[in-house]
Amino acid sequence: MSLERVFADEPAFVPYVAAGDPTYEESLEYVEALERGGADVIELGLPFSEPIAEGSTIQEAVVRSLEGGMTPDRYFEFVEDLDVAVPLVCMTYYNLIAQYTHPETGETGPRAFARRADEVGIEGFVVVDLPAEEAEPLRAACDEFGQDLVFIIAPTTKGERLERMQENVSGYVYVQARLGVTGARDDVSDQTEESLARVDDWDVPKAVGFGIKTGEHAERIVSAGADGIIVGSALVDIIAEGADPEVDQPFAETAQRLESKARELKEGALAGAERAAAERSD
């Protein structure tokens, strides 16, 4: 069943965190806190040592997780240990998929990775450095195991590329709100509406990400037509503060803060949908 289902009734809140940040145990609690706060799909990062599309917040999360011993097989164990009901999407970089060896079959590469992901219940992938042009092997594996392959539409994506991606995308389309790398911002990009307009006639849900930080941002983006919002750095910032030895914050408190932030974002998204409905009925 496609991830499209979670966008059907109301705008979806899609948080991103890196699995294992700052430790395996704390990270389990944090992901569960996000679900309590209203997450509809969770993009769970599998950390890669060269995260070229990431700003400093997520870069540092990746370092914390890797230093704690995160590996692809630990990651799949992590997913098994998680107690959440919402669907999970694996967000990563292609080399980890290309190198993966299935622990039982010994097969390597995209099919082995998709198979193992399917065994632990992962429903889709976002692969940051895998444009549609290079995606065929993973696309085929996703089809075999019934998973979605989510593509990112950048503000620079236009013309023929847009058409090619429309044919390839499934689950939802990740609309990158601004150029550049991930990171929470204090404003909402003007590029968002323009970007949404370009995918207006696509029949998959549109989730907007990159730079979203507050409930108010969420409201504006959903009222502009998004079916969902993706938020990473604003959440990872809370984890980073909790992990700072000088702050010495109990992790239950960090989990609590994550849950409230999630609720703020989800409520912002809901308010955005109401605003859009009200504007339509005017």
Place this chain on the structure above:
Amino acid sequence: MSTDKMFGEYGGQFVPESLMPAIEELTDAYERYVLDNEAGFVDEFQRRLADFGGRPLPLQHAESLSERYDTEVYLKREDLLHGGAHKLNNALGQVLLAKYMGKERIVAETGAGQHGTATAMAAAHLDMPCEIYMGETDIRRQRPNVFRMKINGAEITPVTTGRGTLKEAISETMRDWATTVETTHYVIGSVVGPAPFPRMVRDFQAVISEEAREQVQEKTGRLPDAVLACAGGGSNTMGAFHHFVDDEDVDLYAVEAGGSSLDVDEEAGVAPNSASLSTGEEGVLHGARTKLLQDSHGQIMESHSVSAGLDYAGVGPELAHLVDEDRVDAVNVDDDSALEAFHRLSQDEGVIPALETAHAFGYLEEHHDELGDLVIVNVSGRGDKDLETVLEETEKRDLDVAPDMSVLRAAAGSGGDL
């Protein structure tokens, strides 16, 4: 998949979506201006390489080395190119191309600082603003080049992630480019990255073998038995090899940095070498599928070499392909051997090579018996930038050929200022 993005199974375009349109635009510009000489691009490039760069460069008969090895040794003197290394061939080509494309700003990464210097010079020459990313470790060990970039008007942004070397600088430059891609061109410094970079950079560097092939025939009436070049990303290697690839009797040697050892510390994620062709595994990094130093999970390792310019966990996809095809021999020498070769060439020939280049001469010292009667070594750059490192590293070792530096110590001891 279009085959011209690939070299066998290597190459491709593994980049974030925000960069894909720029890569398509670059591919189009490369085909029109570089391959079809539209608007006279190639003519202008060649004119500037001659007038600004100083080409053509000599193929010098190395008399002492020839005698020492009982083999005719010729030096292709890329160290005499403006800026002191082969890097200007590519930097000038790309900055000029960026101008033809209507871009407004240049970014680049640098390891040894040679590519950064060449880019800063080309940008100053062609009046383009330029920002260079450089790892902190490399800023420390390549200070003269940092001054030169600054003097040519470039911004330098230190990169502190990881070990602060070339791999991190490339990642950081890609982040900048993803933000500014509509107005900025990324002048990548070697035959690495997503298509069309590996092919385009190789084309700009191929002038090395084009000249060398003609010069060697003029001087000796024949082709060489072997061509040697050091390989970091592989740009001077591909440049020195390109016009010899079809000459099957010419052996091609890519000399990598063996560092302190060819073993790896999987646990720590560190390879004490940069020998990705010799010991790496196929994977995807910085936009291309190629040979990489990586652990069994696919995480990229921190590499090591005494020479900053070779200190990279990847290598150009075309070179990886030519090695698989047995057309190029991937070999390596360690830090000690490179340092010895640095001193030997300086003493015997009066040519102070870059530490990168010294690896090729280290291989010549160790294997001259197997290379035939006529050998060309590509002197990829000059060693002025490395003098501080060489002094420091030589003091740590007991090298046969190192000069006696006590005159410096004595001057320091008597209150002299070093």
